[in-house]
Amino acid sequence: MRRKIPSLQSLLCFESAAKHASYTYASQELCITQSAVSRQIQQLEQFLQVELFTRTRHGVELTPAGEQYYKNIKAPLLALEQNTLDMMSHKGLGGTLKLGVVPTFATRWLLPKLHRFNAIYPEITIHLETSTKPFLFNENIFDAAIYTGTQQQIEHWPGTTAHHLLKEDVVAVCAPYLIDKNFPQAKKINEYSYDLSADQLIQLPLLQQTTRPTIWQEWFQTHHIVHARPYDGQRHELFTMLAVAASHGMGMALIPQMLIEKELLKKELVIVSPKKLEGRRSYYLVHSSQDSSALIQKFIDWIQTELTSYQAAAV
Structure with missing residues (x-):
């Protein structure tokens, strides 16, 4: 059964034209002709059966439906590009781990020590983004998160497995x-x-x-x-x-x-x-209960070892 997904080329043309409000700039960014951009967007509009742009004196302007569609596809296209670059970088070995981390813990404790993880696992790339609130892992924002909270807060985070790191x-x-x-x-x-x-x-x-x-x-x-x-x-x-x-x-x-x-x-x-x-609160590493990958486990083992060493030195 064929998926209801338009061609990638038409999506790229739409995304670029929407970003620049111009078919001309889109053609320059994508290194194709302006008529090719126009043709791809027409095909996309026919596929969706929705008008995405209206023409203005200075170029094109998104319709309300076009604005909504642009907002929805930006993140998936960026994720596709990032995942492709990660695959090219690792040549199929290792992989990428996307971590959400509470801000101060990330900048003050984790980042200064992350080079040691890189030395042990050069095939794994860590992407860090700050996050202070729980979220749903099925939204594919992060593979795992380092979160600080009470045990009760962790227990009410649905569909997750939590690994206690240390008390705060x-x-x-x-x-x-x-x-x-x-x-x-x-x-x-x-x-x-x-x-x-x-x-x-x-x-x-x-x-x-x-x-x-x-x-x-x-x-x-x-x-x-x-x-x-x-x-x-x-x-x-x-x-x-x-x-x-x-x-x-x-x-x-x-x-x-x-x-x-x-x-x-x-x-x-x-x-x-x-x-x-x-x-009163603790740091936890949290990930989806359905996702216990080797990459996540390697990071858990490493950070628990680092924290054990830190606590021993602090005593």
Whole structure:
């Protein structure tokens, strides 16, 4: 039974003409004649039985149906091109793994270590894109995702298998000059950490995380500290944004220590207290329950080994 799919050449001509609003530019991009572009689009319109373009003084313009069709086919055509390039690159060996990763974990922890994966598996190419929310794997956006959340959130992600990576412990940090300015005699544990008292801690301004509005209240309650306004302070979405704001003296933030190692080494941030908020959320690698490929398993084994080494060094 023949599939209801138009020719690839007609789709490429349509996509290029829609992008440039011009048959002329489309012909130049595709290295064919303008009449050939026009002919291919006519064939596509006949196939669809829908008018895709109207002519204007300056070229062509998409009809409402054409706009919708263009929006729908852009991503599949790009994916087809990327998959073809990947196949040409790997010559049928190895493959490509598309990963969705929470932004700060990607930039601060994963990317600086990814060259070690490349050295072990040169035949596998990793494509990273940031993603902060669950999605459906049948949409073919990613092969797997590194997601941070509670076990309950993971259990309610349909059709997936989750591999626990590590707990997300957060520490309270601020710029060192905030402590020098307000508490010059503060108790110091080491070069990058202090042990401020409860009375000192509640005097520092707070920086809030937009996606976790109760995090400071949880931290104070866990350590039996009474704060009159635990929800006050600037709000920022990502840990990277909180780290920048905190390093510029705008307040005290709760951030996983593994994501701010550079700032601690450079003394742009200091840990204000040994008190942590432990394990309310964790990092998981999640993939479709129907897709447990060798590529995904190799990445899981590698990242779990890396995290084990990191945790051992941190102890």
